[in-house]
Amino acid sequence: MLNTRQHLVVRSTGLTKRYGNAEVVSGVGLEVPARQVYGFLGPNGAGKSTTMKMLLGLTRPTNGSVEVFGEPFSPGRTLARVGSLIEQPSFYGHLTGRENLDIVRRVKHLGAASIDQALDTVGLSHAANKQARNYSLGMKQRLGLAMALLGEPELLILDEPTNGLDPSGIHEIRELITSLPASRGITVMVSSHLLSEIEQMADTIGIISHGHLLYQGPLSALAEAGHIVVRTRPEQAVPTAQTLAAQGWRVSSVQDGEIIMPAYDDDHVARLVTTLVTAGTSIYRVELRRRSLEQIFLDITEQAPPQGQPSTQQQPPRGAPHQPAHVRQAPVQRQSTPSQAPAPGYPGAQGPRRAPARPVPTYTQAAYQDPAQQTAYQGMRRVGA
Known part of the structure; x- marks a missing residue:
């Protein structure tokens, strides 16, 4: 066990997903400690995205259970405290970054001040009034993170947030992610197939391959x-x-x-x-x-x-x-x-x-x-x- 129940933000037991006869996630038991960066590491096709979708209620598990904040997963109650970025972020290209965030802000019934706070957190205030179609790939990733951060979530789940970025963009996103636990008290679960990225970001890691969680524990223990x-x-x-x-x-x-x-x-x-x-x-x-x-x-x-x-x-x-x-x-x-x-x-x-x-x-x-x-x-x- 990584930690006691009260210190775990996410806990899954026997989490399994089958599509027909294909079992893509097999009995995964995740334990994500509070106020840390949890690195979810595995090759492409290992089951990372499917597992994260089950944690967010986007995909129904075939077997197993999920607890978030010490309680069984409940879409309304749980997701109000969770921000996520799964796969590539989507925007209205003809709208500005601020306008895209305003749509999400209204859906979440948040105050207008939350937009400026999210933009400032991800370092995108200077481009807030620029059309999203003119954003660089790194800026689009930042806008996706800003959407996930709207409403001050306690848990942030990010699927391959540095995928496709140049070295400068990777560095910027990495610095932002690693700052969130200390500066905002946010627990971050981030997946990647890039070993060097997880090594530089994570406090605790889980390694998944062929749908099986093979290791989880402090990164320092592996080192x-x-x-x-x-x-x-x-x-x-x-x-x-x-x-x-x-x-x-x-x-x-x-x-x-x-x-x-x-x-x-x-x-x-x-x-x-x-x-x-x-x-x-x-x-x-x-x-x-x-x-x-x-x-x-x-x-x-x-x-x-x-x-x-x-x-x-x-x-x-x-x-x-x-x-x-x-x-x-x-x-x-x-x-x-x-x-x-x-x-x-x-x-x-x-x-x-x-x-x-x-x-x-x-x-x-x-x-x-x-x-x-x-x-x-x-x-x-x-x-x-």
């Missing part, structure tokens, strides 16, 4: 999913890995004199170095290697089941805290070094009586876990499938 590399003499690497495993340390693999281990904090790295020195190991280097969001994203989405097929229940690793039934442990992630793919290595042992297993080509998930039974980092989780 921390690295591994420790201990560089030693090649002939010492395997015996040292066996010694560490026998003492309860987790060893992911061994390759060319490098012992790959899950990421530990500074205190445990210090204890690790002490253990190695005591064992007489020649230590050349101990470093933390992290993966980019792109690497993590590709690893996660490659593990997605085909569209319409259920996710496979994964067992949590030994020693991991108990998780609720609806939170599933995602597949073991591959962690490669920056310049080369993973190679077969020593996979480690769980205790002193276990003999070394045969080499395997993958690493275990990154976790803070050692003989002191430190709480494990949960890493990749398949959620709500």
